[in-house]
Amino acid sequence: MHQAISKQVLKAWLRDMMVSRTLRQAQGRLLIAPVAEAGMVMYRAVDKVEDIVFKFANTVLSPKEFFFPITDTLFTLRQKDGHPELVTPTMEKDAVLFGIRPCDALGLKIIDRPFLDEPADARYKERRERTTLVGLACSDACPECFCTSMGTAPDDAANVDIMLTENGEDYLVQAVTNKGKALLDGVALKEADTVSTSVVTPKKVPAENIGSAMLKAFDSLYWSRVADRCIHCNICSYVCPVCYCFDIRDYTSRGEVQRVRSWESCEAAGFTKLAGGADIRPNKGARMRQRFAHKLLYMDKQFGNLVGCTGCGRCVKYCPVNIDIREIINDVQKMAVEK
Amino acid sequence: MARIGVFVCHCGTNIAGVVSIPAVLEAAKKMPGVVVAADDKYSCSDPGQAHIRAVIEQNKLNRVVIGSCSPRMHEFTFRKVMVKAGLNPYFLEVANIREQVSWVHSNDKEKATAKAIDHVMIAVAKVARDEALFPKRVPLTKRALVIGAGITGIQAALDIASAGHPVTLVEREASIGGHMAQLDKTFPTLDCSACILTPKMVEVAQHPNITLLTYSEVRQVSGFVGNFDVEIVKKARKVDSKKCTGCGVCWLKCPEKVPAEFNEGLGTREAIYVPFPQAVPLVPRVDLENCRYIKYLEYMPGKTPGKRPMQCRICEKLCPVQALDWEQQDEVVKEKFGAIVVATGYKTFDPSVCGEYGGGKLPDVISGLQLERMFNSSGPTGGEVLRPSDGTHPKTVVLVSCVGSRDEQRGRPYCSKICCMYTAKQTILLKEHDPEVQCYVFYIDIRTGGKDYEEFARRAQEEYGALYLRGRISRIYEDGKQLVVLGEDSLMGRPVEIRADMVVLATGVEANEGAAELAQTMKLSHDVYDFLTEAHPKLKPVETQTDGILVAGACVGPKDIPECVAQGGAAAAKVSALFSQEMLTSDPMVASVDNARCIGCLLCVQVCPYKAIDTQVLRNGRTVAVVNESLCRACGLCPAVCRPKAVNLRGFTNQQLLAEVNALWQ
């Protein structure tokens, strides 16, 4: 037996979240949902349910940008009555992230490790704890995605608080966590009459034991050959739901200092440049290998049983020069066999 | 760690009467890096300076901002205070709160104070990014090169030499003297050109500090002020000047005759010759184009068909000191100079392009310079004015001014300045040579700016009866033995026809041959007419954009003799002033290149007005820009066009200027 929510009720529920008439919360929640912007679909804070896009392949940027923003002010230092004052920002309201895909939810689960393992990152932790994830199962597979090879699936409810799956005129509802159940409290759910969700099967990629294969291919000339066409544009890192590298610098303006954390990419020249000018990854091939080794080898080594890829396919889709992680996994496996 | 002191000057009531000094001090104390803010009645006064020094020492300040009058007034004064206080003078910024604040905003004291605070803030932001700068001291070679030995170069060489500095005077022709040596008499005094010039020529030849290189040309110039490396080619004369006594036997007996250049093609000279009897040095040269033996030598190796030239060698046989040296080759002299004076002079306009004047085909239409040679008693006609066609004395002479001057169509829109005067002189001399001569002068305007010039030109008309007709010549043609000159008298508004025996064209002044090439050799700029460009037309008339290279005389533009002499002397004075220093101090506020950032696009090289940026190849093979600090004038064009920000300008660095911008309205 499946619970379901009609599209009408769903919209009312989302609307209510923002003003919190029914949810016994002092103030409404911040609602983050996919919206159309300049011909793309992006996660944005919304104030009108009408702006939300329910049918979309996937967003350009993953919802990682909400928990780990492109640019994040960690604290502000200012003068108050002649004394320095340190101000740490906090979330004004609890938040709901609506419409997250299973691949992106897995991405959050993965970067929980670096960000939440003690000592935890306060900004990330607060956002994670105060945000409820409402997942939306994929009804179509994109040509570039391969989530089933990376431990998730188009309708995987494992990493969200609530999972919604389109079912005719309704959505099937799974309240996965207590946080999810709380959000559904008082919502008029119904029982699904029939279940007729489409089964989506993304392409498979031979990702088994990729870590050991990576080790074998580690010293190959292959990486610099792939890097030949790489323009080190950072797009893959920025669209990736897992890449979490950043740079921290102070930002001064009008006598105020902000400590700001912004995204960085291992593909950028100078990413590993040290004081004194030395660079431990001075060439393109080393940078190229780093990205894939981090995902397919180091994360597993560091955190155990963890692959830094969710199969969302964004890097495949947005790479301007067709550096295709699936091709690389294939090639690496082949190299490992040959070795 | 910057420890900045801010000093605010009251300037009596000049600043304090408008700007609230306490408010500025209060605000300054809160500015980043400022440890002390103090005021003075007059910062520039002795007590003010002493106070600044004391505060610097008490507070261990390392950077100073002074809010006062314009930095154009006292920046230098305050720099000296810095030095006295033991600080680098470049850790100083002056905030202009008088000329640009109190004096212009006295109607609104509040706003004036706010602006003064902002100007101090901008200076504080900049001073925090100031760097210690140290002037470089480079040795200099106290030896001057003067290029061109006309009257300008001669004067310059003599003046520098008399100041005690060695001079090398280079002349392209076989003798020094230039155009002035060709002239008979000079306006407006009518004194004999040779009489006033030749003593100077002799003085040059005999001056212990002057090395004379005639028949020589400057081939290459590199380096910078105080340290130029110059290559001079001494062309082969085929006569050993050490042996030659100038007796003249060789040219008296040389059988070959060629038109004499010095006489403007009138008369002939020999294939071994001196250009004129008073030539300095009095050493003949063999004309390689026309010498029979040279032709024979060139004929022999190939043995081309045709008549075998004669072997001649009469000069060699007759020379009492065996001075002829057929083996002599061009010789390259490389020498270092501290300064260069360019005095390459001019040439006269070639009237053969002017069809209306006969296009050089009518023998009795001559140029002003040809007439000068006829006047001259050592000239081709022995001082008689004779028609080239038949050797008779002309009785009616038409002189035409502005030939190749003020002529847009022939690309010579400028006034040649000297022609009005020399035409007037020539009417007088014609009359003095033959009282029966009647002169007619066609002119556009009579330009006689100069001491006693107007009186002189009037004398030509009033005492010597020259008839001046305002208008252009439309055509000159031959009719029998006479020339018919068709023109217009634009004052009377009617056509004029004069039957003349001779026509004299007052040909204008042009940049000398090779002037543009020489300018390029030395990286000097020149105008569209190839006249060299001075550093400033009014205030730096003999300087150029390149330090240590001076220009003088007619190579810059048309000039008469007094001006040329004055310029030669002026250039010499500049050279002497330069040479009065033991070491050259270069301004440390110049551009510099960060090799690691430079991408070698060399845009900076293209825009640098001083050619102060060269290239160098780094060890890794990359070509990058490098600034020659001695040539850099610190204009800042290079950092502004440098995309990777590899070039910076000390004193106005990107860091300093950006700090100033970021300090706006803080």
Add this chain to the structure above:
Amino acid sequence: MESLDKQIRDKARELLTSGAFACVMGYERATDGKTARPLFAYTPEEAERFVFDQYCTHNLARYLINWRDNKKSVGIVAKPCDTRAINLLINEKQIDRSKLYVIGVACQGIMEVGWGAPTEKLELRCNTCSEPNPVLHDLLVGEFKSESPAAAKAYADVAAIEGKSAEERDGFWQEHFSRCIRCYACRQSCVGCYCQECFVDELDPLWVGIKVAPAENTVWHTIRAFHLAGRCISCNECERVCPVDIPLSLLNRKLEKDGLELFQFQAGMDASVTPPFATFKKGEKLGTGD
């Protein structure tokens, strides 16, 4: 007429066999089986993978800078706009023409592509192209076009922005700039952006703050475009690669349009012409400071 693919493969094989060439750059099929991607062939065997069709969008001249200090020569497959890029690099002394073999392709226009999503729609740059033939080449493949079909409408979209009010323009650009994630893919894809260190990455002086905020983004985009003034050769790679679809070519082509009007200069047409900011004419009328 032999196919373009075969002509390119034959030449590339010949160059690589000669031993004088380190590499030949061209295109091969992408992993979607439809579109194309850059291929760096080092051996004659690899040359067999070269293809050329209307999906070969990349401007390979961008990679030439990587070979600047290489002793051996390189070969490159270049479309007309790419050859302008090569001229730019020659003009800026970044590459040695004598160590470059240009296989120029007379272009039939390039289609808009995304990975796995080839279209039949000509790219913007082809709709506004003024030079459909390679401006330099050692070998020409394909057929020369006699005229430029698109020059007349080259700046219609720029003129449309110019026609808006200042407030509208401000709003238009702020909307786009505020979306920028500062991945710098626009810079990375650009032939003209080869500085050792970009001004935006510089820490001292800090021209652009680390914070991804509209004001900082505006400084970045303004100066990025301005650094390409008189240099952009309109390959439009920056706009193609932008993951958040900022219409960068509207910036570049505004500067190109004004540069043409003011200085009669178009980048990359002739490597020997001095770029507009490195020269001047005394009497010129420019509308600013005359």
Add this chain to the structure above:
Amino acid sequence: MAIDGFEPRIAGFLCNWCSYAGADLAGTSRMSYPSNIRIIRVPCSGRVDPLFVVKAFQQGADGVLVAGCHLGDCHYNEGNFYSRRRFALLAPFLDYLGIQKERFRLEWVSASEGRKFSDVVSSFTSDLKKLGPRSILSPGGRE
């Protein structure tokens, strides 16, 4: 439409040899002009990198003035010819981005033109008052 009480902020880059001296002369001659301008001294208008102008706008300038010697009078001979080319392209470009061309001025003010300097600042200030403040590009940007 003038906004009451609006005082525009003007950043002025003045070349040391002509315009800065001209501004000094305005002071020496006590020629009053609006106090809205803040002055940064540069050796030559050719030193002014477009980046400084853009940064000044980012810093909150409502208008930017770049002033140098008259064409042909440049202390460095040709610096202002280069700056003219540069800003002839930058000014319309900023306009295109929404910073009206009236907000940028390139002026030639000689050392003897105190009156001209004062007139330039006066007219620029009054023009900017009519234009009103710039809404965008506040420091730090919108969050």
